[in-house]
Amino acid sequence: VTPWGLTAVLISPFVSATRLYWFCIAWVHVLFxxxxxxxxxxxRFTGAERLPVGQREAVILLAKHQSALETLALCALMPHPLAFVFKRELLFIPFFGWALGRLDMVHIDRRKRAEAFQKVAEQGRRLAAQGTWVIMFPEGTRIPRGQVGDYKTGGTRLAVATGVPVVPVACATARVMPPRRLLMQAGVYEVSVGAPISPEGHTPESLMHEVKTWIEAEMRRIDPEAYRAESAAAAPAGQLA
Known part of the structure; x- marks a missing residue:
C-alpha cells in the first residue's frame, strides 16, 4: 500500500484520471x-457479457456487500473505470486514503444526508456524461453470509434522476473472507452480474425492489450453502424426511 499509494499521489498531477485509475488497479491485481x-x-465471474461495451455508455452498479473483498474484486474484474460512492472517513487512511482522494470518485459525509445525496446526484450526472460507471452498495454496510441487509434507495434515486440503467451484482465473497476479517481462507468466491435495468417507468422504491429481488435470488444460486438453513425451514416436513 505505502509505495503504490505514495506514487499515485505524486504522479496524479501529471496523468489523466483514467491512467491514474488503472495504475491503482494494477495494485489490486497484485493483491489478487x-x-x-x-x-x-x-x-468465478459470470454475466460479464451483460455489461455494456461502449466507452461512453454509463451504468450504476448496485452490488451485494459481504466483505472488503468485493470492493477490490469488482475493480479487478470490471473492464471499465469505476467511481465508488464512499464515506469521507476513508480519505484519512494514510497512503490508501490519500491515493483514493486523488481518484475521480464521490466521497460523502453520511451525517449530512440531504447534502450527501445532492452531491451524489451532481457528481453522478457528471460521471455518467463521461461514461464512468458509478458503483454503490445498497445495503450500506457489510452483511454476514446468508443474511439480507436493508436495501436503501440511494443508488436507484440516482438512476431515476439521471436516467442511467442499474446493473445488479451478486457477490459471494464471504465464503473466503467474512465481514470485518482480514484473514482469507482457501476457496472459490463468485461474482455474478445481472442484466441492466432501465429506470424508465420506475420509482426509486420499485427499481430497488427489482434489484434486491434479483440479487437475493442469485445469491441463493451461487452460494446455496449459506442459505441451507433457510431452505430447510421452508421445505415441507415430508421432504425433510
Missing part, C-alpha cells in the same frame, strides 16, 4: 495474485 498464490483464493 497474492491471494491466489499464498491463500488459495480464486474466483
Amino acid at each position: 495474485w497474492g491471494a491466489r498464490v499464498f491463500c488459495g483464493v480464486t474466483h
Whole structure:
C-alpha cells in the first residue's frame, strides 16, 4: 500500500484520471495474485457479457456487500473505470486514503444526508456524461453470509434522476473472507452480474425492489450453502424426511 499509494499521489498531477485509475488497479491485481498464490483464493465471474461495451455508455452498479473483498474484486474484474460512492472517513487512511482522494470518485459525509445525496446526484450526472460507471452498495454496510441487509434507495434515486440503467451484482465473497476479517481462507468466491435495468417507468422504491429481488435470488444460486438453513425451514416436513 505505502509505495503504490505514495506514487499515485505524486504522479496524479501529471496523468489523466483514467491512467491514474488503472495504475491503482494494477495494485489490486497484485493483491489478487497474492491471494491466489499464498491463500488459495480464486474466483468465478459470470454475466460479464451483460455489461455494456461502449466507452461512453454509463451504468450504476448496485452490488451485494459481504466483505472488503468485493470492493477490490469488482475493480479487478470490471473492464471499465469505476467511481465508488464512499464515506469521507476513508480519505484519512494514510497512503490508501490519500491515493483514493486523488481518484475521480464521490466521497460523502453520511451525517449530512440531504447534502450527501445532492452531491451524489451532481457528481453522478457528471460521471455518467463521461461514461464512468458509478458503483454503490445498497445495503450500506457489510452483511454476514446468508443474511439480507436493508436495501436503501440511494443508488436507484440516482438512476431515476439521471436516467442511467442499474446493473445488479451478486457477490459471494464471504465464503473466503467474512465481514470485518482480514484473514482469507482457501476457496472459490463468485461474482455474478445481472442484466441492466432501465429506470424508465420506475420509482426509486420499485427499481430497488427489482434489484434486491434479483440479487437475493442469485445469491441463493451461487452460494446455496449459506442459505441451507433457510431452505430447510421452508421445505415441507415430508421432504425433510
